[in-house]
Amino acid sequence: MQYILVWFFIALWTFVDPSFHQRAAAAKSPKTAKKGIFISILLWSVFDFLTIFSGMYGFAILGDSLAEPIMVYPYLANEILPLGLKGLFFVALLATIMSTLDSYLFLSGQTLGRDLLVKIFPNTQNNTLTRISTLAAALLGILLIIIYPSVIDLWYVIGSVMIPGLLIPVMGVYLRFFTLRKKWVLPTMIGSIGVSLLWLILGTITSEGMYNYTYLGIEPFYPGLTASIILWIFGKKEDGDLLEETDFAKDKMLE
Numbered sequence: 001m002q003y004i005l006v007w008f009f010i011a012l013w014t015f016v017d018p019s020f021h022q023r024a025a026a027a028k029s030p031k032t033a034k035k036g037i038f039i040s041i042l043l044w045s046v047f048d049f050l051t052i053f054s055g056m057y058g059f060a061i062l063g064d065s066l067a068e069p070i071m072v073y074p075y076l077a078n079e080i081l082p083l084g085l086k087g088l089f090f091v092a093l094l095a096t097i098m099s100t101l102d103s104y105l106f107l108s109g110q111t112l113g114r115d116l117l118v119k120i121f122p123n124t125q126n127n128t129l130t131r132i133s134t135l136a137a138a139l140l141g142i143l144l145i146i147i148y149p150s151v152i153d154l155w156y157v158i159g160s161v162m163i164p165g166l167l168i169p170v171m172g173v174y175l176r177f178f179t180l181r182k183k184w185v186l187p188t189m190i191g192s193i194g195v196s197l198l199w200l201i202l203g204t205i206t207s208e209g210m211y212n213y214t215y216l217g218i219e220p221f222y223p224g225l226t227a228s229i230i231l232w233i234f235g236k237k238e239d240g241d242l243l244e245e246t247d248f249a250k251d252k253m254l255e
Helices: 003-009 017-027 029-063 067-080 083-120 126-147 151-174 182-206 221-235 249-253
Strands: none
Touching: 003 151, 003 221, 017 029, 017 083, 029 067, 067 083, 083 126, 126 151, 151 182, 151 221, 182 221
8 A cells, every 4th residue: 555655656756856847947937837837737637548548458458468568558559550650659659768868868967967066066167067967867877777677666766765855845945834944955855865765775685575675564755755854844944935045036136
């Protein structure tokens, strides 16, 4: 039951995903961003509907012959599509993979290079840091897919480790109740992610199953979220603005 519940929390990935915030921030106005978000929610619902029902349709057709359920779409296409449409389908599948890979590698390079490393190496050109960060993100992705060949396991591991440390700090940007004092934001993120990662490692070492990550019968997501809540209680911001004053905020006020 707790394993299934974790997936509901992992669905909150959207709210802590840098790409979501970067794309919303790239809109020409808050009104455009809001409209885009509502349209995206509608499209997500349609995509999820198509994904689930196509998977069920594939299972109904292929049944017990489906050795790898995660490959239901290629198997289904190979089974029912004629030659021309089959080729178009697989090219479209490859295009989807490449566009997603390109988009997220670029976002990872931007986030790591321009948002983080530029503060550590201020004399290095932004383009250089972005390229190095993009390469590092690509190598990390290759390493993770070698360790976790199943994309479902990969989603679960990354979500269980990262979301507990990011959820409350990001919610604090929008909701005053969850706002942290500035000096508590980074410790909350690092502490919660560290607890989840440690729990994941202990579960991997001590469990008998190949992809069983529970330690003491508890999934790694929950200790991390508990640590985040505890740190939030100590670091909660009682009054003042939602956001600390930054150079970016000052520039916006002067415009």
